[in-house]
Each structure stands twice: as C-alpha cells, then as structure tokens.
Amino acid sequence: MDFKKEALQYKDALLKDLKTLCQIPSTMDMSSAKDGQPFGEMPRVALDQMIAIGQRDGFVTDNCDGYAGSIDIGEGDAVFGILGHLDVVPVNKTGWHYPPFDCTQDGDMLYGRGVADDKGPLLAAYYAAKIINKMDFEKKMKIRVIFGTNEENGSECVAYYFKHRPYPALGFTPDADFPVVYGEKGIARINVKGHFAPNGLMSFMSGDVVNIVPGHAQAVVDSHDDLTESYQAYLEKHQLTGEIEDYHGKTKLTLKGVSAHGSTPELGQNAAVMLAHYLVDHVENDFVNFIDKYFYEDVNGKKLGVFKEGHMGLVTCNLGIISYSEGKGSLSIDFRLPHEMSEEEFIPTLATTFTMHHFTSFDYDWTNALFVNPESDLIKNLHQAYVDVTGDHEHGPQCMGGGTYAKEMPNCVAFGAEFPGHNNGMHQNDEHILIDDLMDAVAIYAAALYNILKK
The missing domain is CATH 3.40.630.10 (Zn peptidases)
Structure with a gap:
C-alpha cells in the first residue's frame, strides 16, 4: 500500500x-x-x-x-x-x-x-x-x-x-x-530553598514550570542609585529587551529572554540568569550571587561540578523556576543526564554545593535513563x-x-x-x-x- x-x-x-x-x-x-x-x-x-x-x-x-x-x-x-x-x-x-x-x-x-x-x-x-x-x-x-x-x-x-x-x-x-x-537521558529535578539577607533585593521571580527555559524575569530592588542608564546599557550589550520603572519608591526591572524546552537549554536564553548577571553588580545578595556564579554561561553543570559526557551526549541543566521574596529564596532545576551518570555520583555532589551556599532544604526526583x-x-x-x-x-x-x-x-x-x-x-x-x-x-x-x- x-x-x-x-x-x-x-x-x-x-x-x-x-x-x-x-x-x-x-x-x-x-x-x-x-x-x-x-x-x-x-x-x-x-x-x-x-x-x-x-x-x-x-x-x-x-x-x-x-x-x-x-x-x-x-x-x-x-x-x-x-x-x-x-x-x-x-x-x-x-x-x-x-x-x-x-x-x-x-x-x-x-x-x-x-x-x-x-x-x-x-x-x-x-x-x-x-x-x-x-x-x-x-x-x-x-x-x-x-x-x-x-x-x-x-x-x-x-x-x-x-x-x-x-x-x-x-x-x-x-x-x-x-x-x-x-x-x-535520565532526568533529575532539584528543588532547593534557603534564607538570604536582602541587601537591596526585595523580590526576584521567573519561570512557571521547571522544564522550560524561562523567557521572562522580574526583580524589585531598593537601590540608592539610578539604574536606568546602566540597565539600558546592559540590555544593549547583550542584545536583550526589558524595562526599568519606579515601583512604589523602589526600582522594578523586567527582562525578556528566549524560551526553549528544558532538555535543550542551549537553544534558549534564560531570562532569570541574564537578569541575575546584571543584578550581581548592584545588590549584595547571596541568592543572586549564587545564580550568577553557577548558571551564567553554563547549561551543562560544569560550574556545579556535575558535568559528564556519555553515549547520549552532555549533561544539560535548566534553571526553570526562581522565587525570592522577604529573604526566602527557592530554585527548581531540571537536569538531563546520560545513562552513565548514576544517582549516587550526581546527588551528593549537588547537595554539598547547595548546602555550602545557605540552602537549607534540598529535595529531588530522579528518573533513570532509557x-x-x-x-x-x-x-x-x-x-x-x-x-x-x-x-x-x-x-x-x-x-x-x-x-x-x-x-x-x-x-x-x-x-x-x-x-x-x-x-x-x-x-x-x-x-x-x-x-x-x-x-x-x-x-x-x-x-x-x-x-x-x-x-
């Protein structure tokens, strides 16, 4: 036929x-x-x-x-x-x-x-x-x-x-x-929470589901400086779009990235990570510092110490959901792992890193590779x-x-x-x-x- x-x-x-x-x-x-x-x-x-x-x-x-x-x-x-x-x-x-x-x-x-x-x-x-x-x-x-x-x-x-x-x-x-x-690939979904001194950061939100690269992020900061000029320069430098405005006497920043499937984060542009990379120079907040240190220009877990390349390819890492308000911060992260990466090898390494940076709650779901x-x-x-x-x-x-x-x-x-x-x-x-x-x-x-x- x-x-x-x-x-x-x-x-x-x-x-x-x-x-x-x-x-x-x-x-x-x-x-x-x-x-x-x-x-x-x-x-x-x-x-x-x-x-x-x-x-x-x-x-x-x-x-x-x-x-x-x-x-x-x-x-x-x-x-x-x-x-x-x-x-x-x-x-x-x-x-x-x-x-x-x-x-x-x-x-x-x-x-x-x-x-x-x-x-x-x-x-x-x-x-x-x-x-x-x-x-x-x-x-x-x-x-x-x-x-x-x-x-x-x-x-x-x-x-x-x-x-x-x-x-x-x-x-x-x-x-x-x-x-x-x-x-x-195997899938590991990580959820972590912790407490962080605000030091200028009032709120930071991005992402709805863990397996999508967030295409939008927003933060509210309490800054003594006018950030308008530096933020516009940052957006232009990185070919991004966003807005900055007064928000009840504080400063609200929004940034637009590019959504993509969480299994291919390299095809997107993570709005939360890019906003954190700007904020790290304007607030002394450890939550922002952590995002910038471990996720900026890295979608393969190298900075987190879990990089591996196997028959199925590289480890991938998508920071999918970010929430920070009143000193409480949480992250949800989606990892895709070649079948050579074991749970016993992967989880302790990550848990140690998060514990070292004021995250007090660490939960995860693990799905073996097929x-x-x-x-x-x-x-x-x-x-x-x-x-x-x-x-x-x-x-x-x-x-x-x-x-x-x-x-x-x-x-x-x-x-x-x-x-x-x-x-x-x-x-x-x-x-x-x-x-x-x-x-x-x-x-x-x-x-x-x-x-x-x-x-």
Whole structure:
C-alpha cells in the first residue's frame, strides 16, 4: 500500500479533530482538580473529547478514573501500545501571533498549542491505526491508543494507568523526533530553598514550570542609585529587551529572554540568569550571587561540578523556576543526564554545593535513563518504516535529552513526529507544524504498524 496516498484521504478529518482538541486549553489546573479530573477541569475535557472520537469511529474505549484513557483498535489478546498525551504547557500572555488555543492554518502551517506537542502527533498515530485496521491482513496484535493528561508535569497519569491496566507487549510514543529514539537521558529535578539577607533585593521571580527555559524575569530592588542608564546599557550589550520603572519608591526591572524546552537549554536564553548577571553588580545578595556564579554561561553543570559526557551526549541543566521574596529564596532545576551518570555520583555532589551556599532544604526526583538496544526488532522496524516513507538514509536511530512516556512502559520508545532539521517550537510561542509533516507522520506510523503487526 502507498501509505502516503492513503494518509491524505484522512487529511480533512484529522485536521478537524485536531482543531477540536487544540481549542481545549488543557493545561494542568489543580484549583479545579477533584475525583475524576485529577489534574483539573480542562485536561479532563480533552480526555473526554478523545474518547468521544474513538466512540464516534466505533472502537472500544476506556476511561481510567480521569487520569488517562484508551481506544482499542482491532482484535486479539496481545496489544501494541501507542502512548500520547493531551495536556499542554502554559502559554505566555504575550508573544503569540496566532490564537494559542486553536488550530490556525496559515499557508502550509498549523499554529496552536498542542499541534506538535502532542495532540497533532497523537491523532496522526490514531489515524494510522485506523488505516491498519481497514487493511486485510492477519495481525499479531490489536492496537491500543493510550492518552494521558499529565505528561508535562510528571506523567502521574500513565503511572496511575499502568497500576490499574496491563502493559501492552511493546509500543511507541509519538512525542519526540524522527527517526526513532532508542535512548532518553535520565532526568533529575532539584528543588532547593534557603534564607538570604536582602541587601537591596526585595523580590526576584521567573519561570512557571521547571522544564522550560524561562523567557521572562522580574526583580524589585531598593537601590540608592539610578539604574536606568546602566540597565539600558546592559540590555544593549547583550542584545536583550526589558524595562526599568519606579515601583512604589523602589526600582522594578523586567527582562525578556528566549524560551526553549528544558532538555535543550542551549537553544534558549534564560531570562532569570541574564537578569541575575546584571543584578550581581548592584545588590549584595547571596541568592543572586549564587545564580550568577553557577548558571551564567553554563547549561551543562560544569560550574556545579556535575558535568559528564556519555553515549547520549552532555549533561544539560535548566534553571526553570526562581522565587525570592522577604529573604526566602527557592530554585527548581531540571537536569538531563546520560545513562552513565548514576544517582549516587550526581546527588551528593549537588547537595554539598547547595548546602555550602545557605540552602537549607534540598529535595529531588530522579528518573533513570532509557536505553533500548538499537539492534532490536522494535527499533529496526520503526526505523525502516521511516526510511520507506521518507527515503531518508542519512539520519539513523538516535538518543535525546527529552523525557517521554517511553520510560513509563517496558519495550517502548519515542518515535516522531518532529522531522530532522525542523523546529516546531514546542513549549514556545507560536507552536506549529507543517501539514505535510503531520500527514507524513500518519504514513510513517501506518508503515511501522504494518511492519510490526503482520504475521
């Protein structure tokens, strides 16, 4: 079968479903959390909508207490799993040129939160499963499309799901890059708190979630000097934008950076770090000094003493959330680690550094790296499907710093849907995806399912 030609027959239906899903602002909202909607109202609305799509198409659906849902396509006891997510990261109040919670077509591009991460790819895989279900060949397994509602904030959704539902035999998650990803770095999330004498710093805030490079920062300082001239010179020197203004007799400074995914902090410009680098010359505050000393011009943990390069690449470090007020300061940091870096090696080194600098509380979450043999049948079948549809022999199976649902299930890897050389702006303003890329993803997923399910 010509899977690209077959995929195009579903284009209008897929885009209609995608628009419906993207119009649901399914960010986590614990203020509206309750039984049946553990991560808030809108993630549950998105879950119900995806289940309704499966029911519309005549498939068996399942709602696992509002944490996650599934659609079974085909028959049989053995199951091949496709794991995607319906929740999205928050949007900035400014910087969007298109409605963030919609699916706007402009030329050959779609814009909106979720079109690339992960509502678009999830639907691409779902429609691929529909194509395979229509084909007349003997299949080893049925397909179960599983969709969670908390991937962006810890993946508690599928952790709960797999405590109450069995694992599929194997599977993939359409929530990363093409070609297939056989290795994902480990993730360490560090949260520290401490007390620091203000010495001119009244407040310092930046970041909403730990796995995004903060694109905005603000601070209020009590300075005897007029900082206007020096701040404007600093902004010009570093090609930054920001503002300085009087704030109830004190000075308020804001700075705009460049957001990026926390697994690739080198692609962003951390607004908090850049603001701290200015403040360090104007306030004698140890909280600011610490940020500048250990994070300025270093996204690989070298200054913190945890740098390492392994098969998956370098350690990366994103200072994602900064909060300081009335002498109390806290930092939340996202590290991505090659599988050669052990918890026993990493954590004590960090803990010692923070303790030496007046941080009295140190908490962390640790997720081991994922590493699947690149010579396994799963990797070979998925990659061959990518090659067959695209003709791309240059890009091979790969490793990455991002963390996906693949770590939540045995025999599972990340597979698409961002193509080599493309940047869909995931977690950024004007998130987007080429319509051709989305339809090619449908074809690749269909070819992959055919390779794996045929007897």
